[in-house]
Structure formats: structure tokens, C-alpha cells
Amino acid sequence: MQREFAPVVGNTGAVDQPAQAISVVHVVFMVAVHAGAVAAFAWFTWTNLAVMLALYAVTGLGITVGYHRLLSHRSFRTSRTVRNVIATAGSVAMQGGPLRWAADHRTHHFHSDSEGDPHDIERGFFFAHMGWLFYLFPDEYDERRILHHTRDLARDPYLRLLDRYHYVPGLxxxxxxxxxxxxxxxxxxxxxxxxxxxxxTWLVNSAAHKWGYRTFPEASGTNNWVVALLAFGEGWHNNHHAWPSSARQGLGAWELDVSWGVIKLLRKLGLADEVAHVRLDPRDPAHSVLQRA
Ligand SMILES: [Zn+2]
Ligand SMILES: [Zn+2]
Known part of the structure; x- marks a missing residue:
């Protein structure tokens, strides 16, 4: 596999990490929001469902296209305005600020499935799925850690502001x-x-590191079509670990990748360029190549 064409963006992981502590705020928030989701069934209407699905699409794509493929991997380029609009949509998904998200994710790529991976699947399905989110580093160390991994993004004052007040758009x-x-x-x-x-989103870190097939056996992650359907193409996770800087993750003809469709649309509208994407060699995936256009 030609890994030199697909570098991971960011710095390598820091050493000498301090101990993490469980965040009571995160636990209470997660319990409350799950209780609210169960209670919602008492008020089912088609309108409520439609609003939920529309917001699911906008904020989910804010994560997959924005936080993940644009900010964490810089797999394509946009104007600062377009980037900040997509990042703000991502923040409404209430998964933390863009810098923290990118720092955790870049660390995951450097250390996937091993010590140092923030959601190491070797620590069990529940930990990789959601357990890891409840453990926080001390604030001062965390700020240094996040900046260490996201110096490129932290140059933008809007992204820094959004990271600090990440909960405001969602609330x-x-x-x-x-x-x-x-x-x-x-x-x-x-x-x-x-x-x-x-x-x-969490199934990408849990199921798509456990169940599915591997087009690229040397890379971690698995290709899982259920996760790909739920998470707008992010379930083609073995492809993604093999080619992290590719904006396209569904590489086979049958591997539906909605986020890639959105990025292609942005390019067609003149809102994105320098789009990196893998051209799969189906006879020998190891000879696939990354292009930028
Ligand atoms: Zn992964
Ligand atoms: Zn990634």
C-alpha cells in the first residue's frame, strides 16, 4: 500500500499523559439526553420526525464532512467562510469543539487499536463506543494537548472561539x-x-473497528455497511484508515458514501477544491492511488 501518499495530518502523540478523571457533567448530560429521547416516543408526529431527520442530516454532515474530512484530515479545501459555516453545523451535533474533536481523532489515527488511542477497541466495545468520552484530562494539560495536535486549525480565530464555546450553537x-x-x-x-x-458516530469507533471486511488488510478499522448507512459513509473505515487524507471513503462501486457526494456537490458549486480522493485498483487494492483535483 502506498501509504506515503496518504499522510495523517497533525503531530505525533504526546508522552507522559496525566491521569484522567470521570466527568460528572458528561455523565449527567448523556443520561438526560437519552431519557429525553425515550420520552419523545410519547409525542410522535410525522412533523417531529421530519424535523429530527432534517437536523440529523445537517448536523451529521457537519461532523462527517466538516469536523472529520475537512478539519481533521484537510482532505479538501474551502474558503474560510464555507469552512466556518460547516464547522458551526458540526458543533450543533454537540460532540465538543472542532479543535478537541480533531485532536482526539488525529491521535486515534496515530495510535489506532493500541495504547495512546483515545478510544482503543482493545479496551472493549463499550469503552470504544462511548465509555472513553467520560474520561477527561486536567484542563491545563488538555489545552496543551489539543493545541499540540491542531496548530493548523488554531490559527483561525473563529475556530478557536467555536471550540471554546462549542455548546452555544447546539443549545x-x-x-x-x-x-x-x-x-x-x-x-x-x-x-x-x-x-x-x-x-x-460512536459505531465508527466501536463496530467499524470490530466487525466487517478489510479491503486493506495492513490498515486498521473495518468496512461496515450498516455504519456507513447510518453515518453518511463513515463506515468504510478500513478504507479510511488506509487513506486518511482521502475525501472519498466509499471506494467500491457499491460502497455508498453520502459525505463524498456532498463534497463532490460542493466542488461542482465552486465551494471546494483540491479534493483528495483515492482511485481504487479493484484487482490489487495495494496499487490504488491518491489524486488531488
Ligand atoms: Zn478508526
Ligand atoms: Zn479520520
């Missing part, structure tokens, strides 16, 4: 839902949407 959308449709719309558009999106 603002929650407040708007409450004002527009009362508790039922809030439970659907905020709680149920977040729970569905959380587990879809």
Missing part, C-alpha cells in the same frame, strides 16, 4: 426548538436527534 438550536414547538419538538429535534447521531 441555541435546542432553545429555538423549544420556542417553536414546545417540549415535544425539543425532545425530537434535540434529544432523539442527538442520541441517534451519537450512536451512529
Amino acid at each position: 441555541a438550536v435546542g432553545a429555538l426548538l423549544l420556542l417553536a414547538g414546545g417540549l415535544p419538538l425539543f425532545l425530537w429535534g434535540f434529544c432523539a436527534r442527538l442520541v441517534l447521531l451519537y450512536h451512529s
Whole structure:
């Protein structure tokens, strides 16, 4: 495999990590939002479901296209305005700020499936899926750690601001839902949407490191079509670990990758360029090549 064409962006992991402590705030928030998602079923309407799915798409793509493929891997280029709009959509998914997300994710690529991987699958399915999110480093170390991995992104003052106040856009959308449709719309558009999106995202770290096939046996991760459908193409995770800087992750003709479709649309509209993508050699995947166009 020609790994030299697919470098991971960022610095290598720091050593001498301090101990992590469980965040009570994160535990309470997660329990509350899951309880809200269960309660939502008492107020099912087609409108509530449609609002939930529309927000799921916008904020989910904010994560997959924005936080992941654009910011963490710089697999394509946009104007600063377009980048910040997509990053803000990602922040509404309530998965933390863009710098923290990118720092954790870049660390995952450097140390996947081994010590140093923030959601190491070797520590069990639950830990990789969601358990890891409850463990935090001390604030001062965490700031240094995040900056260490995201110096390129931290040059943008808007991304730094969004990272610091990452919860504001998401809570603002929650407040708007409450004002527009009362508790039922809030439970659907905020709680149920977040729970569905959380587990879809988390399955990339758990299921797509455990179950599925490997087009590139030397790389970690697995290709899992259920995760790919739920997470807009992020389930082609073995392809992604082999070619992290490719904006395209679904490489086979049958590997549906909605996020790649969105990136192609952005390019067609003149909103993205320098798009990196792998051209798969189906007879010998090891001879696939990465192109930028
Ligand atoms: Zn992975
Ligand atoms: Zn990645």
C-alpha cells in the first residue's frame, strides 16, 4: 500500500499523559439526553420526525464532512467562510469543539487499536463506543494537548472561539426548538436527534473497528455497511484508515458514501477544491492511488 501518499495530518502523540478523571457533567448530560429521547416516543408526529431527520442530516454532515474530512484530515479545501459555516453545523451535533474533536481523532489515527488511542477497541466495545468520552484530562494539560495536535486549525480565530464555546450553537438550536414547538419538538429535534447521531458516530469507533471486511488488510478499522448507512459513509473505515487524507471513503462501486457526494456537490458549486480522493485498483487494492483535483 502506498501509504506515503496518504499522510495523517497533525503531530505525533504526546508522552507522559496525566491521569484522567470521570466527568460528572458528561455523565449527567448523556443520561438526560437519552431519557429525553425515550420520552419523545410519547409525542410522535410525522412533523417531529421530519424535523429530527432534517437536523440529523445537517448536523451529521457537519461532523462527517466538516469536523472529520475537512478539519481533521484537510482532505479538501474551502474558503474560510464555507469552512466556518460547516464547522458551526458540526458543533450543533454537540460532540465538543472542532479543535478537541480533531485532536482526539488525529491521535486515534496515530495510535489506532493500541495504547495512546483515545478510544482503543482493545479496551472493549463499550469503552470504544462511548465509555472513553467520560474520561477527561486536567484542563491545563488538555489545552496543551489539543493545541499540540491542531496548530493548523488554531490559527483561525473563529475556530478557536467555536471550540471554546462549542455548546452555544447546539443549545441555541435546542432553545429555538423549544420556542417553536414546545417540549415535544425539543425532545425530537434535540434529544432523539442527538442520541441517534451519537450512536451512529460512536459505531465508527466501536463496530467499524470490530466487525466487517478489510479491503486493506495492513490498515486498521473495518468496512461496515450498516455504519456507513447510518453515518453518511463513515463506515468504510478500513478504507479510511488506509487513506486518511482521502475525501472519498466509499471506494467500491457499491460502497455508498453520502459525505463524498456532498463534497463532490460542493466542488461542482465552486465551494471546494483540491479534493483528495483515492482511485481504487479493484484487482490489487495495494496499487490504488491518491489524486488531488
Ligand atoms: Zn478508526
Ligand atoms: Zn479520520
